[in-house]
Amino acid sequence: MADLGLKPKDFKTDQEVRWCPGCGDYAILAAVQGFMPELGVKREDIVFVSGIGCSSRFPYYMNTYGMHSIHGRAPAIATGLSTSRPDLSVWVVTGDGDALSIGGNHLIHALRRNVNLKILLFNNQIYGLTKGQYSPASELGKITKSSPMGSIDQPFNPVSVALGAEATFVARTLDSDRKHLTSVLRAAADHSGTALVEIYQNCNIFNDGAFDLLKESDTRDDWIIKLEDGQPLRFGADGTKAVVRTAQGGFAVEDGVAEGDPSVVIHDEHAEDPSYAFALSRLSSLDRRYAPMGVFRDVQRPVYDQLMLEQLDAAAAKAPGDDDALDALLQGSDTWLIA
Amino acid sequence: MADLGLKPKDFKTDQEVRWCPGCGDYAILAAVQGFMPELGVKREDIVFVSGIGCSSRFPYYMNTYGMHSIHGRAPAIATGLSTSRPDLSVWVVTGDGDALSIGGNHLIHALRRNVNLKILLFNNQIYGLTKGQYSPASELGKITKSSPMGSIDQPFNPVSVALGAEATFVARTLDSDRKHLTSVLRAAADHSGTALVEIYQNCNIFNDGAFDLLKESDTRDDWIIKLEDGQPLRFGADGTKAVVRTAQGGFAVEDGVAEGDPSVVIHDEHAEDPSYAFALSRLSSLDRRYAPMGVFRDVQRPVYDQLMLEQLDAAAAKAPGDDDALDALLQGSDTWLIA
Amino acid sequence: MSKNVQQLDQVVIRIAGDSGDGMQLTGDRFTQETAVFGNDLATFPNFPAEIRAPQGTLAGVSSFQLHFADHDILTPGDRPDVLVAMNPAALKANLGDLPKGGTLIVDTHDFTDRALARIGWTSNPLEDGSLEGFTVHAVDLTQLTLDALADSTLSRKDAGRSKNMFALGLLSWMYSRPTEGTLNFVRQKFATKPDIAEANITAFKAGWNFGETTESFAVSYEVKPAKQSPGLYRNISGNVALSYGLIAASQRSGLPLFLGAYPITPASDILHELSKHKRFGVRTFQAEDEIAGIGAALGAAFGGSLAVTTSSGPGIALKGEAIGLAVSLELPLVVCDIQRGGPSTGLPTKTEQSDLLQAMFGRNGEAPVPIVAAQSPGDCFDTAIEAARIALTYRTPVFLLSDGYLANGSEPWRVPAVSELPDLRVEFATEPNGTDGTFLPYLRDPETLARPWAVPGTPGLEHRVGGIEKADKTGNISYDPDNHDFMVRTRQAKVDGIARSLPPLEVDDPDGDAKVLVIGWGSTYGPIGAACRRVRAAGQSIAQVHLRHINPFPSDLGAILSRYDKVVIPEMNLGQLATLIRAKYLIDALSVTQVRGLPFKADELGDMLQGVIQNG
Amino acid sequence: MSKNVQQLDQVVIRIAGDSGDGMQLTGDRFTQETAVFGNDLATFPNFPAEIRAPQGTLAGVSSFQLHFADHDILTPGDRPDVLVAMNPAALKANLGDLPKGGTLIVDTHDFTDRALARIGWTSNPLEDGSLEGFTVHAVDLTQLTLDALADSTLSRKDAGRSKNMFALGLLSWMYSRPTEGTLNFVRQKFATKPDIAEANITAFKAGWNFGETTESFAVSYEVKPAKQSPGLYRNISGNVALSYGLIAASQRSGLPLFLGAYPITPASDILHELSKHKRFGVRTFQAEDEIAGIGAALGAAFGGSLAVTTSSGPGIALKGEAIGLAVSLELPLVVCDIQRGGPSTGLPTKTEQSDLLQAMFGRNGEAPVPIVAAQSPGDCFDTAIEAARIALTYRTPVFLLSDGYLANGSEPWRVPAVSELPDLRVEFATEPNGTDGTFLPYLRDPETLARPWAVPGTPGLEHRVGGIEKADKTGNISYDPDNHDFMVRTRQAKVDGIARSLPPLEVDDPDGDAKVLVIGWGSTYGPIGAACRRVRAAGQSIAQVHLRHINPFPSDLGAILSRYDKVVIPEMNLGQLATLIRAKYLIDALSVTQVRGLPFKADELGDMLQGVIQNG
């Protein structure tokens, strides 16, 4: 992409960042601002749209165009912006409550339409801004202000939800892993159509340590399953853990898998059939601690904005919509003249 | 279940049925009324809740308790009813627009919570009541009043959506196949938790013949894939078509598969891992004409209504919520007396 | 044998039949013929909520009323002079409206005992004398149609379908309508099905000839063309006019039109109509729900489109929160509410004016939104342009209120030349407007209080907007108490200030000595106007004012109200405009309401007004 | 050495610090001590919208104001007599409110150049004389705390956290508060962390002793207990009182309580509170959004629960369509709107009264909903019971309006005995009510116009309800015009009829000769009442009426209004109640408004009222 000579600091605003000290959102902000120059798009052609939540304060800190909208509606608003302005680079920032609770419907419809949006879902598995109620991503039995005896709601697996909704691009990354986060942003930006990026984010006030297993050096290798296209899905400190196929066509994790064992799954992010990525996504439901990280799925499908544009162009090509055409339209076929 | 001596006609109301002559809804109504006696539940303990749409007129024709609510909200309303009255048998009747468009979010949340609801989704792949706009289940390129140049919206695969949303029971059937429809209703009724039943339904006014391939004797065997637990997924007039596994773990259809070919998938509706049912659901996305029919998935998971009840009982068991308890609550810990 | 032709100055015809019988189409065609002939006219289609209620049932009856005259008229007429009933149910459902002496044309084909029993008739009204006092033409139209099509290739069933064309032919003869248009229409419509086209044309001609030749129809009638102000005319319905108005506003503003909508009766046709005109750069987005519809529109507005969302009552209720965001963001947005019977799902296919207060107040916080209302089908065009003008000039969401009666009703419309339409060009911000070279997204135009519209793609104007309270000028988040108070009052002042851009109200008080003023808004314009004519015809004076702008009220409204002893406000609700007028002007306005899902009848209104004048 | 003790009749204290400094907790504890001591009191917590705005910034300042007295008081006080500022930002943000002569206690610990610069102070106010005119106690509270905890096991950082307890100890000494409650509280709260408990207690005692021993605090004060009507008292906040009221209504009606809610500030605490009381059969359903919240509640109402949904402005806007359905279904439902600053997201943590007209009109069609409003934190309890009474008696959704000021504010509350509370038992339908043995779900009670409530499980009463217009009595779908008109007017008459069940209004006009009436609703009760006292103290007469019921208005309101020359309506909006009163009674009420996200100041209101009386 074109180098416009932009620097990360060019994307900072004069607004004081107002997250709690230690919030994972800071790291994500830094990573995004760090990646923006690489995007190769002028600042004025970038728009960040968010809903409501701690995460949704994001646009105020990005020196681009931006809208901090209302709870859950960012994907819908961004859809209108992107379809009417296909020339823009439109990013959505949302939270697990914003995107999966009140905004669930807009999210899945944006995904199926494949609107050209990059959706960053900050998943801290809690409602941060409203001070700590469980979210659709919180684990069963979670004790919060609104679930003193433990939550009884089976959580969504965000990646599974997206794949069930015809998503063309789904990835997951971690707030604290700047390098990985950046690589995933890059892949999302390169994808044409809707890209959903789930970012595990620590809320150190209301759900602190939710992802410590994935961060601490002595545990992370046992639970993070790095997804690299064309590579066998091996992990574990000593690399002997691997993802293998089960009889039912699902996936399972096995320990002590020998080198070159054919049953080990080779990652294919471009698999047309979402069944592959879906099976992969279920590993985290099998055991919440497993975290496949990287691009689950990245396939091509016509982009909504383009399809709409093509219909407009085709119609105009047949007969341009100028003033004469409008005069003709207003008159219609059955007119009469009164002298 | 207990035979209460009820007859199908006991479930008819005095209201004149007002669907278009020839509408598939008639057959579904007859099938449901035919099945009700078998349900073994008293009429007064059954409630039908619907949204808005032709299909949603259903409750008026069922001589049980019923609510014709507002567009897309039936699953939410039924959730409140079922969780507050676990003693009832609560059924939701909805359409592809009602359930997948405006009501999509309530549907997926009911599924993940596993509320004890039987959801009948009449899928005619069109908006009937509003006279024929394309729906989220309509095929790409569909020409309708609102898409004169063809729809550009990638449709949902309703079964995939449900499976991506943690559904414990998902099935599909056909309006005109009374026997199969009834068997699926039976399976849904036997399932504890949310059961989603997609019913292909012909709208002979605005989307006539959408399912003719599955109805006409010379074609149906080539496209209907009957799902029978424990049976190989073979179909086709001469039974030589079969569902087989692909390298990527997805499924494909092959023709001329020899008897006892091991690659043929054996149907397992109880597979814990939804990846299996999901792969199966994609056959219809691979080629819209394929229609796996029957129970995709039927697994046990704690039911929301029960979990809530258990928390209430546990709390009351610790200390009953009588008037004295309330007096104590109102007083709290820090009181002072003014004489 | 030539028949005598009788002159009439006006006629009201109602055609009623099964919703499957094509009554709406028949009505549309007769309307076209009448329009082309040059009569003034007004129509009123009335159909059941069910797509196809069961055949032969009262619930399944669909009707179309047409009022045409040799002078300008304002309503589809209170009661038909001629009723065409295609089956027993249609007769039963409509007979009550036919005044004694009225003409009745009945298709006797379906008057079987079963059919009669089905609608609760124990004896046959064609035989039991209950039709005495009407001029009855009992004819087996269906059979005549079948006979006429005896040697067509069509099945009996399909042939029978053409009976509406037979009836149309008969009516066309009775009222000396030109027939070319209809014949062409049929040929086009069934271009791919020539046999059906032929059948319809044959039936149509057979109907005409039947009138021409048989004894039973002694006279035919003639209604001379009306003297209308010169110009090119066409017949147009409210929803089409509204759609065209939006396209015109787009063309005149140079902004691409974006519609975000979710289908709902009676607003869906706007989505359908606009989706046909992609050549004009019109984007129609069928959203997953009403919230997504307005959300997408708001996103498009941020991007620089002329953004519109359309719905009806229940859908508008869902948009409240997003409208509040639009108020806070101060972006242009036209919100069309095609009202229908409420509350809740209510009466989807019936008309009502009961969303006015929802439009005024249906949001959290102090969130003022301008409101304009259309008064006739053709007027929907101008109202759409006016709504766009306000939205674009003041950077605000605007409510456009129409209703089912306007949406589906039609009237002759003088076609404007695009070049004559208002110039709606807007200027996007292109330069920083802050002293220090920064961009202040909430620095206002001193005259309109509008904020700059800086669209993405404009270098140097990158900025963030949101729904949290904003600091004056900078638009940064601000929790400052005084700033909040200031911003709340400023948003209100911006909307109130729109009144300064409005023309003086037109008071229709021909005699100049009226003591009673009748004031209305929206689709009651026709009935109220017709009622006033009756009052004046009866020798009494009355003044009429009709409001296009309801928020803000025009500046001169207060003065006008104070000039009259009594103010009467007829509404198809429980008195919503009356509430606003009473609250603002403290006058004891008389609220006259009717919530029947139908327009007022001009004569009832007229009697009421005369009563007020006398007891005034 | 013993210090002299000075008697005061009332004091207003404000404690301000970083939102991380535990100011709210400190305030709560001091309030408890004060309540237990027997003063009358009112509190006003004020915190930023951000969870934790950056430390040391103005945006991060959190404060808690407490007004306590030896007589009954109505507000948390306009201005503090004593301000405790825990850091420079807290001082800067609050100093403006401290009147000259006021006492200032400042923790000097953070007054570094960096910290001062961060909030835009170039010089140190503690040194540059800008604090002249105040009684300043500049003390390094933090350091004193650290010293006191020198030999505790805690890290320096953690030890520092106890500085708020040091401050609390100091204040407790200054105002001779009982300390037992606080010590117990700390022990319980940190039962699992004994070292922290110890640290806090040590710090608390150190603070007390610091006051006792050092020279810098010459006097301590005493505010004698207030004479309150006898009874058992506790301190309670609005949201807790509201939650308890709902549980009580459930208990007294014998119906299980069902709450369908989606979290939103400032309503979330009701969900939190109710979710703690499952033992009372309370079901709390945290829905996926507000529509599902009310939807689930409506489903529960159909099933026979006492159904409730809670939210704030933006969420209420989303519920409009479903409320319309509830109106059409005529099922009991309590809709609580804990109002906050609007429009749109507005000012989530600030208070406002700007949802009144949304509650009145925020739905499509004619959909009347009764409205009740709470006037003080404790009054939220009674209001909840009254809302339930109306909902259950009339089978209708009811709006309960509270706001952020009531929700988080607290006051002493006389604890009622459950047995004394109103009896809310309802009778479900158990038998067919139709002459022919059928069940007529819309056959109404002649007195209340309520329809029967037949819950699933009742044999023989199977029936269907829906949002389409229903035929009178049978409830079957009906498109009949006259039936629709009748049903629309009947639903309105049912709500209007509630007025017959209301007690006469209490007019507070001690002198009996007032010419000016001030009328309010909701949380302005305190400030208006206090303002009236000031007016009377100044020797002038004024009458006060405060409305609990806003829709319908009490029957005697009109007569009362007509008795006064001038009616003044203070509101924290742009005049919403004024609009309703002007429209209904056509009186030229003076609307006095303030939309600052803060309650009125009693003295400002008082001055305004005196002005009105003089220029009356």
Ligand SMILES: Cc1ncc(C[n+]2csc(CCOP(=O)(O)OP(=O)(O)O)c2C)c(N)n1
């Ligand atoms: C319509 C509406 N409903 C509810 C709220 C209150 N609310 C604001 S953010 C939020 C959820 C925040 O959780 P999440 O989306 O996960 O974002 P986070 O704060 O965790 O980053 C809620 C319930 C609101 N602002 N608007």
Ligand SMILES: Cc1ncc(C[n+]2csc(CCOP(=O)(O)OP(=O)(O)O)c2C)c(N)n1
């Ligand atoms: C809030 C709201 N939005 C829109 C509508 C209009 N509407 C009624 S039914 C419907 C869709 C019907 O399609 P579907 O759910 O597939 O049911 P079908 O008629 O096909 O059985 C729509 C858009 C409505 N009644 N309420």
Ligand code: SF4
């Ligand atoms: S509450 Fe949690 S998510 Fe929100 S800013 Fe604080 S740490 Fe971050």
Ligand code: SF4
């Ligand atoms: S429109 Fe279609 S779905 Fe609706 S009743 Fe008619 S045939 Fe059935």
Ligand SMILES: [Mg+2]
């Ligand atoms: Mg979150």
Ligand SMILES: [Mg+2]
């Ligand atoms: Mg459908």
